[in-house]
Amino acid sequence: MHALQIVGTGKRVSRGHFADTTNRRNFLLLIQLRWLAIIGQIVTIVFVHRLLGIALPVRAMSAVLICLLLLNITDLIRYRSQKILSNTEIFLALLLDVSALTAQLYLSGGTDNPFISLYLLQVILGTVLLDAWFAWALVAVTSLCFIFLTMRAIPFHLSGSGDVLPFHLRSQGMYIGFVLAACLQVFFVSRIQRNLKQRDAYLAELRQQNAEEAHIVRMGLLASGAAHELGTPLSTLSVILNDWQHMPRLHNDAELGDDIIEMQAQVNRCKSIVSDILLSSGDARGEGTLRTTASAFLTDTIEEWREACSPSRLDVRIGITPDPAIVSDIALKQVLFNLLDNALEASPGWIGVTARKQDNTLTIVVQDEGPGFTDTILADFGKPYRSTKGKQGSGVGLFLVANVIRKLGGTVHATNRKGGGASITVQLPLAAMVIEDKADGEH
Numbered sequence: 001m002h003a004l005q006i007v008g009t010g011k012r013v014s015r016g017h018f019a020d021t022t023n024r025r026n027f028l029l030l031i032q033l034r035w036l037a038i039i040g041q042i043v044t045i046v047f048v049h050r051l052l053g054i055a056l057p058v059r060a061m062s063a064v065l066i067c068l069l070l071l072n073i074t075d076l077i078r079y080r081s082q083k084i085l086s087n088t089e090i091f092l093a094l095l096l097d098v099s100a101l102t103a104q105l106y107l108s109g110g111t112d113n114p115f116i117s118l119y120l121l122q123v124i125l126g127t128v129l130l131d132a133w134f135a136w137a138l139v140a141v142t143s144l145c146f147i148f149l150t151m152r153a154i155p156f157h158l159s160g161s162g163d164v165l166p167f168h169l170r171s172q173g174m175y176i177g178f179v180l181a182a183c184l185q186v187f188f189v190s191r192i193q194r195n196l197k198q199r200d201a202y203l204a205e206l207r208q209q210n211a212e213e214a215h216i217v218r219m220g221l222l223a224s225g226a227a228h229e230l231g232t233p234l235s236t237l238s239v240i241l242n243d244w245q246h247m248p249r250l251h252n253d254a255e256l257g258d259d260i261i262e263m264q265a266q267v268n269r270c271k272s273i274v275s276d277i278l279l280s281s282g283d284a285r286g287e288g289t290l291r292t293t294a295s296a297f298l299t300d301t302i303e304e305w306r307e308a309c310s311p312s313r314l315d316v317r318i319g320i321t322p323d324p325a326i327v328s329d330i331a332l333k334q335v336l337f338n339l340l341d342n343a344l345e346a347s348p349g350w351i352g353v354t355a356r357k358q359d360n361t362l363t364i365v366v367q368d369e370g371p372g373f374t375d376t377i378l379a380d381f382g383k384p385y386r387s388t389k390g391k392q393g394s395g396v397g398l399f400l401v402a403n404v405i406r407k408l409g410g411t412v413h414a415t416n417r418k419g420g421g422a423s424i425t426v427q428l429p430l431a432a433m434v435i436e437d438k439a440d441g442e443h
Contacts, residue, residue, distance in 0.1 A: 022199045023085045026129050026192055030093050031079060033125075033188055034072045037097070041065055041104060044115075048108075057107050064103045071096055091126070091134045095141060098122050102145040110149035119146065121184055128192050234271050241267060269308050293323045294362060294430070298355050301333050305340050313350045320357045326433035332408070335401050339366045339424055342398065346370025347421060357430070364426040372416040381414045401426075408432040 042065065049056045075093060079085070101122070105113050119142045126138035241264045244250050250257065292300070295318050302316055343351045347368030354365045373381070381398065398414075405412045410428035417423050 022195050023090060025195045027079055027085050027090055029188055029191055031072055031075050038065060038068055061104060061107050064100055068100045087130050087134060090129055094122055094126050094138060098142055105149055124185055128189055230274050234267060237267050292326060292328045294326050295320045295323045297326060297328055301336050302353060305337055309344055311344055311351055312348060315352045318355045320355060324430050329433060331404050335404050338401050343368040360430050362428045362430050365423060367421060367423045369421040372422045373414055378414055
């Protein structure tokens with residue numbers, strides 16, 4: 001015995017996951033900053049030692065640079081292999097940078113080194129990237145390092161003499177250190193802020209989606225309750241109409257008989273809609289999902305709508321090759337009904353439907369010759385109660401369409417046709433409707 005399973009591809013990304021993505025981007029910025037620090041230190045050591053004639057412990061400072069280089073390679077490997085990076089890992093990376101900076105300052109003048117202002121860059125990065133207590137911990141560590149350098153450090157002196165560093169060289173070094181620290185702060189903090197703004201924008205989008213989904217849940221509960229309530233009167237109407245059809249006086253009136261048949265057909269359609277609502281909400285268990293193909297599903301759905309609504313002209317072109325096996329999805333069926341109903345209301349004279357398969361994506365386009373969408377509707381497409389009809393409560397259909405397609409991992413776009421009318425394109429990954437056979441008891 002086999003069961004059918006719908007495999008969805010829609011991705012729900014939690015806030016924590018996106019925060020981890022932001023941490024990865026910021027961690028990469030720290031790696032880039034460290035590359036700049038390595039290059040800058042090499043250039044500075046060569047310039048100061050060779051050209052300015054200031055004695056430096058080059059071997060010891062080179063050893064620190066090698067350690068920093070190995071650390072950066074390790075962090076780069078970790079960045080590429082790990083999908084999640086925590087605040088603690090970023091904090092440890094900043095601590096290691098502070099340690100390397102302290103070692104280099106210790107070997108080159110301590111607090112007399114004009115590049116000691118780079119401590120502030122580490123503190124600022126920690127303040128922007130980390131939680132408050134991490135930032136304060138970084139302040140404490142850099143402060144202790146500064147105190148250590150005031151008490152113990154290898155002083156500057158000119159090569160071949162014991163002369164201390166001249167004041168003009170100190171001033172020039174302080175100026176270079178200030179400009180370097182300021183430029184690095186502006187460059188990296190601005191990029192970090194961009195990452196944080198992207199995170200905030202994504203969180204705002206998530207909150208909007210949650211509000212819309214809560215709205216859909218409320219509408220679903222109302223629809224389910226209404227479906228329960230409508231079941232009894234629809235059944236009563238169906239029985240009465242059936243009795244009328246067998247009454248000799250009405251049966252002999254051909255015109256009235258045709259009206260009764262049409263009324264019975266509309267009542268049956270209402271009962272079918274109610275059954276679909278109950279099935280979608282999980283209340284009706286007698287009907288299950290059906291195996292079909294993408295082409296057959298679209299053809300049957302469009303034909304069912306054509307019989308119920310009788311459009312003047314409906315052009316259908318379905319070219320799906322190869323034709324994959326899928327599960328007949330009531331939600332997707334209702335999406336197509338909504339799109340076709342809207343197109344018929346806007347353009348009673350003509351509706352065009354095309355469907356094609358591109359790679360693993362099913363693309364469905366519904367077009368009409370109506371007035372098209374306004375710029376406001378296009379900008380807010382998929383939002384609730386956005387409609388050109390001007391009726392209270394209208395605009396829900398496209399809102400439901402957009403959310404159902406989004407749940408299935410697809411997208412929906414609306415445009416105006418050049419020749420007049422509107423065009424709505426639905427792109428849906430076929431993986432959202434494919435069939436997987438699972439034996440009972442398997443997981």
